[in-house]
Amino acid sequence: MDDSDEALMARVARGDQAAFRELSRRHVPAMLALARRILGNAADAEDVAQEAMLRVWTNAPRWRPLASVRTWLTRVAVNLCLDRKRRASWVRLEAAGDIADPAPRAEQVIDSRERARQVAAAIAKLPARQRAAIALTYDKGMSNAQVAEVLETSVSAVETLLVRARQSLRRALGHLMSGDER
Numbered sequence: 521m522d523d524s525d526e527a528l529m530a531r532v533a534r535g536d537q538a539a540f541r542e543l544s545r546r547h548v549p550a551m552l553a554l555a556r557r558i559l560g561n562a563a564d565a566e567d568v569a570q571e572a573m574l575r576v577w578t579n580a581p582r583w584r585p586l587a588s589v590r591t592w593l594t595r596v597a598v599n600l601c602l603d604r605k606r607r608a609s610w611v612r613l614e615a616a617g618d619i620a621d622p623a624p625r626a627e628q629v630i631d632s633r634e635r636a637r638q639v640a641a642a643i644a645k646l647p648a649r650q651r652a653a654i655a656l657t658y659d660k661g662m663s664n665a666q667v668a669e670v671l672e673t674s675v676s677a678v679e680t681l682l683v684r685a686r687q688s689l690r691r692a693l694g695h696l697m698s699g700d701e702r
Contacts, residue, residue, distance in 0.1 A: 525589035533580040544573055547590065550660070551597045557655040558601040560644050568600045587669060594660075595670045598652050605648045635696055642692040650685035653678055 525546070531539035548569050555565035575596055583592070643651060649671065656667045657678075668678045 526585050529576075529580055529583055529585075529589055532576065533583065540573075540577055543576060543589070547593050548573065550590075551593060554594065554655055554660060555597055555601050557659050558598070558648075558652055559604060560640065564604055568597055568604065571600055572596045591666065591669055594656070595672065598656070598670055602648045602652065605651075638696065639689075639693060642689050645692070646685050646688055650681050650688070653681040654685050657682060 523542070525543065528539040528543050532543060551569040551572055552565050555568040556562055559565055559568065572593060576593065587595075643654060646654065652671060653667055656662045656670060657664070662670070664675045664678045664682075668675045671678065671681075
């Protein structure tokens with residue numbers, strides 16, 4: 521029995537729930553991580569992952585193996601994230617930050633969290649496609665060609681997105697590199 525993603529998709533197209541569960545087990549964690557990085561919010565990321573898997577179930581009979589299942593699912597998740605970012609205009613309460621750690625070395629933990637918060641905030645301010653390119657390249661470890669396929673664009677366009685994103689991040693985070701906190 522062939523347990524490749526493509527074989528599982530063919531079985532899902534015939535209504536095989538076990539194949540659907542296996543595809544979900546393989547791909548939902550990566551979709552959740554990617555959606556969390558793009559959206560900056562776990563609840564929305566879970567909604568995106570569920571919607572993406574719902575699309576797998578409903579569109580499996582029409583799916584054609586022009587791209588790998590992983591690439592197709594990643595494209596679906598990215599598109600759902602970009603759609604959600606276009607709609608969302610409010611910030612959740614969780615974005616307020618964490619309570620300081622009272623344990624020894626709490627100052628280091630606070631400094632580290634603050635730097636991470638500043639990096640996340642700078643990334644969140646990037647345009648959605650630049651944010652997606654950054655997340656796919658650095659969080660998912662995808663090549664520029666894979667990112668181009670997911671974003672349905674050219675490799676040179678991905679390179680341009682990454683260059684612009686890095687320039688914006690350097691401008692926004694230069695003070696972290698030089699050591700003087702603002």
